[in-house]
Amino acid sequence: MSGILVTGVGIISAIGNSVNENRASLINKVSGISALSLFNTRYAGLRPCGEIKIETEQLKHLLNAFEKGVTRSSLLGLHAFMEAVADAGLSTRQLQHPGTALIGASTVGGMCLTDELYHDANRDDEGSAYLSSYDCASVNLYLQEKFGIGGIVNTINTACSSSANAIMYGARLLQQGYADIAIVGGTDSLAKFTINGFNALHILSPEHCAPFDRDRKGLNLGEAAAFLVLERGENIKGKKVYAQLTGYGNSNDAFHPSSLSDEGDGPYLAMLQALSVAGMEPSAISFINAHGTATENNDIVESEAMIRLFSRVPSFASTKGNTGHTLGAAAAIEAVYSILNLTHQEIYPALNFKNAIEGKGLVPVQEYQKTAVKNVMSNSFGFGGNCSSLIFSTA
């Protein structure tokens, strides 16, 4: 794989509204998990979430985005998109060029408006302002229209691994010459739909989540958006470069609609394939940004898959304790964190860990470390057995 470079990054999550704020929170062990205060659900006090504490109306004012039917998911996406595009120094003309692709992921899309969707779908009245905004594609179609993105535009939904696949698709468009610039990422906002869905599956924790801890009680949902600007090496010419995307893998666990197999074939094969695309031995990986949702199933299976693949499991941690599980945005925000690992040569600690999982014995990094980081693997595994893994390397 030759030269897919990251030239811009943008992110908004429960631990900050910019790349710099997110980094500061990761260094300082800040958790964005809290009782819901902006979002109306009966689980507000019962299931803590990684909520971005800016009201939707406030986001519209901040971003000067008052289009009819714009949703919170689109606004979060817009926030991260603008940061990434400004960071990479892309001009309007470049955005509108047929060589500029926009590949995003979302699992919630406009379904964050659960009540409006209910009324529209059941045709209770004349129809709300959001009739064209409910699907997953609505976010990227909004960004496409707003900026006149000229190239290939796509939306991917593979549940919790969605944005890893968006990043992968964008990289492949670049490699095959279907794009010169690929803006890739994902966005999801909190929704009654997902809170109730995950709660019905009994995997929402009543406490702050504790990835890879023996006594973990499930995940906390979060909301976030992140975009990366990817370009081919030969087009860069003196531009600032954060990192390279060197490997990617996609595999299906083919075991169960909503849980992973004990052996973790999907996670194992996704990581293995990413290494193979990167042309790396497992020992080349300096650090793993694990999926680590803190569900009973994910963390034990991911541990098993890491043990299977690595003769010595590298340093690893999960940032879900900071941000919550942000679903379709998770792989994109964690791609940004992996890139920060590389550019600043530092590792951010996992929160809330006390005891290793019995029989696995894996202990995540618990303190901030300045250390040599050359290749970071970032894992994302989703419902439907959709497993993906990315490798970012120093530029």
Add this chain to the structure above:
Amino acid sequence: MDLEEIVVHLFSPPRNTSTNLTTTTGSNFKSQISNHFMFIHYNNCISTQQTFEKTDLEILHETVDNKLKAIEPSYEGIPPGILRRMGKAVRMGVGCALPALQEASQANGIIIGTANGGMEDCIRFLNQIIDYEEGMLTPGNFVQSTPNAIAAQLGLMTRNKQYNITHVHRGLAFENALLDAMMKLRELPDAIYLLAAVDEISDYNYNIDYLDGWYKKEPVKSKDLYSASTTGSLAGEGAATFIVNNREANAVACIKGIQTLHTTNENTVKQACSEFLSKHLKPGEKPDICITGENGDSRMLKYYSAVESVFDEATTIARFKHMSGEFPTASAIALWLACNLHSLPAHCIKKQGTVKHAENIIIYNHYKGSQHAFIWVQRLEKIKPGLH
């Protein structure tokens, strides 16, 4: 968090201002894309017409309440216990693809395009949330409602642990899946992929799109779709599946090019059509047939007229939405038709061209006037077309 800081951050100039904008845009963008031909072998379709088992497109199955509902097979390959739990989109998608995966059990991946996946399950779960005020809910509908449930179920049922992906980009979900398959076959030249598309009409997405003005308000029969001068179309649904690889031997058809674009300007569409043709056709070569997604919506006609004006008297103009109804991945049904063109019936022909073969076919479709796509298909079976 200080809001002013956010604003300053968002609108501040990029940190690195030395970027040379002209070099990054590049002027030779298109020349970098070398043509890649992807061959279609097995293909299968569940649609609102008789398109599986004994395909018969001469008898036009009509709308009921302005909806064209899929004619479904008995799904013998799916265990009854699993079948009962499947929503319609999952059932059609899996049922259409399973026979294909039996033909290609070692598929290197499952690539699906669906705008909405299991919309009915989605809204059923939503109704539970609201009606029971977020009380004790059962997760079944939630799990089935995620659009990736179709590709996931196929992976699960065929124990396929390879590449598995779901494209959901509304009216270009199938086109992106198709492009994904083409890219995969350049990366792994010996591979074989399952490429499929599916979308369902549920009462719920019908209601949403009806309120948004995308379906006709007055009753319209399928055969009268194109003569209606009103806005909106007829609702449709369906699934189509293709086994694709790089091998020409025994192939039914070949995908020679695809171009997608987002615009609401018909002149841009027309220009894109001309460029697409000049890129893919040799000088003097003319497409035999252009299959368009004309859908009876008076507001959308301008795009189809613009595209049709690019072709001269040689090219036959055909339509299919009176058979399939309108839905985001309907272009997959058009591709299936192109693969099975020997049975293209008279009611599909808008304008009979002078060219008598049916070899080079352009599919032009758009969804809701903003997502457009051109697909160039070459039929490889030299069967005389049934153009009456």
